[in-house]
Amino acid sequence: MNYRILHLLFLLHAVIPASAALADSDSAVFKKDILPILQAKCVQCHGSENQESMVRLDTLSTDLMKNRAAAETWHEVLNALDSAEMPPEDEDQLTDEELASLTGWIRKTLDDYVKATSRRSGRVVHRRLNRVEYQNTLLDLLGLDMDYALDLPPDSPSEDGFQNNGQALQMSAFQLEYALATARRALDRVIVSGPAPQQYDHEFTESNVRNWRGNVERSNRLQRSQVFLGTMVKDYPEAGEFRIRVTFSAELRPNKGYPILELSVGYRPDTQILFRNVDSVEIKSEAQQTLEFRGRLENHPLPVRGQGKYPGLVVRVRNAYDDGSQRPKAQKGKFPDEPNLPVINIHSVQFEAPFFEQWPPQLHRQIIGAPAEQQNDETSWANKSLTQFLPRAFRRPVTEQEIKRFVDFFQTVRPEFPTVEEAMRETLAMALISPDFLYLVEPAGDEKRPVTSSELASRLSYFLWSTMPDDQLAARAADDSLLNQTVLASEVERLLADKRSQRFVDQFTRQWLNLDVVDRVAISKSYYPKFPEGLKQDMIGETQQFFAFLLQENDSALKLLQSDFTMMNEPLAKHYGYPDVWGRDFRPVKLNRDDHRGGLLGHASVLLSNSTGADSHAVRRAVWIRDRLLDDPPAPPPPDAPTLDEADPEFLTLSIREQLEVHRERAACASCHKDIDPWGIALENFDAVGLWRDEVRRQKGKRFDKLPVNAVDTLPDGQELNGVDGLRRYLLNNRKQQFARALVTRLLTYALGRKLELTDESAIDDLTNKFVKNDYRLGDLVTQIVTSESFQTK
Secondary structure (H helix, E strand, O other), X not given: OHHHHHHHHHHXXXXXXXXXXXXXXXXXXXXXXXXXXXXXXXXOOEOOOOEHHHOOOOOOOOOOOOOHHHHHHHHHHHHHHHOOOOOOOOXXXXXXXXXXXXXXXXXXXXXXXXXXXXXOOOOOOOEEOOHHHHHHHHHHHHOOOXXXXXXXXXXXXXXXXXXXXXXXXXXXXXHHHHHHHHHHHHHHHHOOOOOOOOOEEXXXXXXXXXXXXXXXXXXXXXXXXXXXXXXXXXXXXXXXXXXXXXXXXXXXXXXXXXXXXXXXXXXXXXXXXXXXXXXXXXXXXXXXXXXXXXXXXXXXXXXXXXXOOEEEEEEEEEEOOOOOOOOOOOEOOXXXXXXXXXXXXXXXXXXXXXXXXXXXXXXXXXXHOOHHHHOOOHHHHHHHHHHHHHHHHHOOOXXXXXXXXXXXXXXXXXXXXXXXXXXXXXXXXXXXXXXXXXXXXXXXXXXXXXXXXXXXXXXXXXXXXXXXXXXXHHHHHHOOHHHOHHHXXXXXXXXXXXXXXXXXXXXXXXXXXXXXXXXXXXXXXXXXXOOOOOHHHHHHHHHHHHHHHHHHOXXXXXXXXXXXXXEEOHHHHHHHOOOOOOOOOOEEEEOOOOOOOOOHHHOHHHXXXXXXXXXXXXXXXXXXXXXXXXXXXXXXXXXXXXXXXXXXXXXXXXXXXHHHHHHHOOHHHHHHHOOOHHXXXXXXXEXXXXXXXXXXXXXXXXXXXXXEOOOEEEOOOOOEEEHHHHHHHHHHHHOHHHHHHHHHHHHHHHHHOOOOOHHHHXXXXXXXXXXXXXXXXXXXXXXXXXXXXXXXXX
């Protein structure tokens, strides 16, 4: 029966139609006036023998209504002609008459296409929840802390780099099976049956482990080499929620960061130590206090009872603060006091599990009610529970017919389960693999139409929170007040002010700026032997918190290009050489005037992600600027293009700039690199880990040669870029409109969850003009996108 249901649900999920085949128009005007120009001036590079930038013009369809991809290509051709990028300088140039004829025909053809398609049905956003959205939605729907996305495959990014694009988010039968298994596992934990289990309460006032080996000291007084361990050998549960209360005081130190109380639960089977952190909290007061932590035992490593050298479930508390100085050595299992480091003094640790204040627990009651409601009529009870659950799960009003379908399913499976709770678990699991839950569904129609209030609520919540609408947003949708533009703008402001908007910041900046690459760059231990791996997350944090600060303050997005401050915490401030910044929290720090670091181009995350891990990489940095900041990515290199990694060892002793000059001597490379390299060479004063330098180090055996940095180069239009400061001035003076349009394009792409097309150009232009006139204010741009026709029309 379950496989039949799976099969039916799988058939229901949306299928994106394949692209139409290419077809040529027999337009007399094109054949008479346009094709000869293309054949004379363009097909040498974009014809049957060569297709530079993977563009072929002699057979490119002119029937745009049947070939949307051709429309996009013609639009790219028009942009290249308007910006004088085509034909290249060393090729036969178009006459004024030829240029006017060609651009005039393309522009008219594209305008006709846009007018025709604007009257057709809207593009339906029918996309699967990605891993982050799936995780957050189930967490908010069920209230259960669990890794819901554990078994799901990674989401494939779209061409734009975003992981919420409907065309890139496919669904397979295997994914559907994983989703069903996940739903069942979660509901087994949320919906309970039977009598209340026995509760265990253990309190520790000192470590009760005597034979725990390792380079740590067991103590109540915690610096970085001490640990507090509370072990339960027999009387401990293996499932359910736990509550841990830690009572402690602290000793703070001047000119040092704050102690970090880290709580973990796990065990030690033998030589390994298997713990999972519950949470860590920075302690900023010396006063005695009690912190409460909650979690699920199923989320942590659990020992096998009666086995292993070190049996039992262990609660571990430690002080995770480390100033990076050399650790002292232990003497007979004791570490000397480090008077300059902060201390946490543990007074007691209380462990309670399974923890609940009433039975069934609150999460159970929120979904299917109290047991007394089940006694009289199970069918009525099921109807009531589903009437409450399904609108939240589907994020829209549900009909009586839909509710009846699930009630009928409940009645069908009820005899197969010993308890009513187990039958309801299976019924709700079916709802959680329905397309109405797994997809953001907006029903298709023949004409464009405004989205409904519930559709608008979902669009908004998944844009800014990566999850389902909360109760207030759902209520605004239910009474249709969300369709009022004033109410909608106030909801945008509320959502941005909520801590859940950090999800938007995290997801958008990671995907827009390619920040995930930071974790994949292997830092060379030869060049940077003392680089701490944990610093990578602080590098990413600087960029994300900088964007978040501009968003919350509704500040100018031009500060992404140049600013007199950045966001730092203690580890990053040490890396950059800024004193008196303490603690893990990021805060605005004014930059030294001669530090050259303001804006994204001085962020270590950007510089490291576009490096080799040993040195800078001018080409990667250049492509990142052109692509991410200006939405003008250079064409990918041809398959036979030689790389910079030459076999000649003497080549490797040259600076990056000198290597690129050698590279550009080759005709096959010069045409592209002359418009790429200067952007990256301007950043040569920053090394691989984002620190300023005046000399480039080149490893030669066991020693390093030093070469002077030359960060000056010239763009093809004659504009000289003199270092990072010159690059910033050029971007602000010559490219800020292009940057504004690029940012609008990226934000709108992310907000709509689809690739933008030619028909979106007028909306992009309108939003960009408003953005510029409003002094590039980032918060207002988000509101303008939400209140735009593009966001509110299907």
